[in-house]
Amino acid sequence: MQDLDQYTVTDATLAQMAQTPNPRLREIMDAAVRHLHAFAREVSLTPAEWLAGMKFLTAVGHACTPFRQEFILLSDVLGLSSLVNAMHDARAGEDGTQTSLLGPFYREAAPSHALGESIAGLSSGEEMVLFGNVLDAAGRGVPHASVQVWQTNAEGLYDLQLHEPEQMDMRGCFACDGSGAYHFRTIRPRGYMIPMDGPVGGLVQAQRRHGYRPAHIHFLIGAPGHRELVTALYLADDAHIDSDTVFGVSQALVVRPSLDLAGSPRPDLASIRYDFRLSRTADGGSGRVGADPSKILEPAP
Amino acid sequence: MQDLDQYTVTDATLAQMAQTPNPRLREIMDAAVRHLHAFAREVSLTPAEWLAGMKFLTAVGHACTPFRQEFILLSDVLGLSSLVNAMHDARAGEDGTQTSLLGPFYREAAPSHALGESIAGLSSGEEMVLFGNVLDAAGRGVPHASVQVWQTNAEGLYDLQLHEPEQMDMRGCFACDGSGAYHFRTIRPRGYMIPMDGPVGGLVQAQRRHGYRPAHIHFLIGAPGHRELVTALYLADDAHIDSDTVFGVSQALVVRPSLDLAGSPRPDLASIRYDFRLSRTADGGSGRVGADPSKILEPAP
Structure with missing residues (x-):
């Protein structure tokens, strides 16, 4: 078992997604994960900041209604x-x-x-x-x-x-x-x-x-x-x-x-x-x- | 007025956010925009794919309840x-x-x-x-x-x-x-x-x-x-x-x-x-x- 650090976790995530049958979905998600991880590493995102981000995205989702996007x-x-x-x-x-x-x-x-x-x-x-x-x-x-x-x-x-x-x-x-x-x-x-x-x-x-x-x-x-x-x-x-x-x-x-x-x-x-x-x-x-x-x-x- | 292309729109977005008084929020959002834009450029995201992403994130938000995150x-x-x-x-x-x-x-x-x-x-x-x-x-x-x-x-x-x-x-x-x-x-x-x-x-x-x-x-x-x-x-x-x-x-x-x-x-x-x-x-x-x-x-x- 490999212990994951802030770099190897990216490789492990990409490896788990490598069997995606739709090539375009694979390409998009591969890039999304690489850029998302690079962002988090660049700013050294803390757990508290990550949690604030989760709350923000949840609130954005809940603000979506049939009359608002x-x-x-x-x-x-x-x-x-x-x-x-x-x-x-x-x-x-x-x-x-x-x-x-x-x-x-x-x-x-x-x-x-x-x-x-x-x-x-x-x-x-x-x-x-x-x-x-x-x-x-x-x-x-x-x-x-x-x-x-x-x-x-x-x-x-x-x-x-x-x-x-x-x-x-x-x-x-x-x-x-x-x-x-x-x-x-x-x-x-x-x-x-x-x-x-x-x-x-x-x-x-x-x-x-x-x-x-x-x-x-x-x-x-x-x-x-x-x-x-x-x-x-x-x-x-x-x-x-x-x-x-x-x-x-x-x-x-x-x-x-x-x-x-x-x-x-x-x-x-x-x-x-x-x-x-x-x-x-x-x-x-x-x-x-x-x-x-x-x-x-x-x-x- | 500058006409925005796929590169200059990134500069324009960062410029509009440059007055953020909280330095950590500025740093995080600056990095988030750069990486988000780099992702979209790398995969040459189409409007239909962008829309599928909007739908997906909206559905994730709507799946969040007091008992599920x-x-x-x-x-x-x-x-x-x-x-x-x-x-x-x-x-x-x-x-x-x-x-x-x-x-x-x-x-x-x-x-x-x-x-x-x-x-x-x-x-x-x-x-x-x-x-x-x-x-x-x-x-x-x-x-x-x-x-x-x-x-x-x-x-x-x-x-x-x-x-x-x-x-x-x-x-x-x-x-x-x-x-x-x-x-x-x-x-x-x-x-x-x-x-x-x-x-x-x-x-x-x-x-x-x-x-x-x-x-x-x-x-x-x-x-x-x-x-x-x-x-x-x-x-x-x-x-x-x-x-x-x-x-x-x-x-x-x-x-x-x-x-x-x-x-x-x-x-x-x-x-x-x-x-x-x-x-x-x-x-x-x-x-x-x-x-x-x-x-x-x-x-x-």
Whole structure:
């Protein structure tokens, strides 16, 4: 019998996992254990600190409900979600619109709207219009592409954060016309602090971070034969445009609403024009499936 | 504004956390983010895999109850708990008994017993006796040292896994006599599979690991002025003595019960003699405080 020390325990763990039949699971868990152990050795983690970590992760798990996904929030504030997106974009090459965070507020089964309608059913604020095209990798319009949109209201809250989270608002699905064009109305979203009443908020406060995300509108865009696009547009004039707590902003996704914009279906309203470009189907989807907080609570496969 | 790629997002995350006032929290989170990101880059984690990870961690959190600590179990099967113990022992020097895993079945407020009594109240099996001394770093007996014991019954189950987990059995607290000697009776514990009905069990099965721990008896030993000792004794004749799923066994903790053992208070029973040696108080305790599953559910500090 070998007595395990802080180095040999890593070898012993990897040896026990070496018979994993799924090669990708083996590869991922092998790397996870090596990096987890290297982390613990680097900081010389004490039992009391380890226990604080166990308590923190347990609290994160218990904060996850059908209307809230605290682990995705943790991934977001640690930069992991943004990193996964960046690698996903890099694999797809340069031809598609950059992705941005799905975030914890996506919901499947958002209501369908006709082009031109407003997603602000129960909320009021400064009216805006968004319009443009969904294009393929060669720059041609993608007929009837599906465009899902969700955002905060003028108070910086998603419907999931309101008193009746079952009721949907400030989200909807549109189908582009035969040339790939879309337009819809909404109200100006407001930037917001990530939820600060849970364990992730506690961490962000202990790190003296402001906790704000700049105002943005989420998009999930798809069409058969194209890679699904998860992205967001960020409003340039938000005070936190350069310091997003979850690292979702990139220059190409920053927009500035303006009046009298050429081509706007409603030039009397603050208008944003944005053309989205879909990549060809590449490495197995966007990761969207099941990210609805109410769906992620199923047991892991 | 800098557009973030898979490398610069790490710098951006570390920069946002750089104002953390608590230097140890800053150090730990800085290392955690670097290693987490390095892991994701090494395996080129896809959005779908990231989402599977989020689901898995959420399921682990939801499996944590006042009677079960699935995150500690995860730490155990990944070798992290054993690694933290090994570093803890190394910092304490060579003078104390090796530590072993606290495990997820420790409970505060176990019943007190007089020396010589049995901890098997509701369970039956092969009777055994354990005896020996609690010694200080210089080899002198520690008068009235506190000895807490917990173990499985003859079916390999802890009281927490029985139908009425509120009812305690197969655990107890003893006070050594004035010379530091202890003795108590119990029944032979049985090795067991870790709980396989949760997400951690699912992982262990997907890795084709047997999931067994060899039979053992847990100890938590303390006395004022000494470092608290969390350890366990392992029975030599268990078939899994060399392949513990949670990496808790070390040679110095392996014991072999025998009849007619010299000095046994009950030489007619299978007897184990073991002297425990406490280190001087060193780096802030054993990490035991609050590891009771029913206590770990409080919000993180």
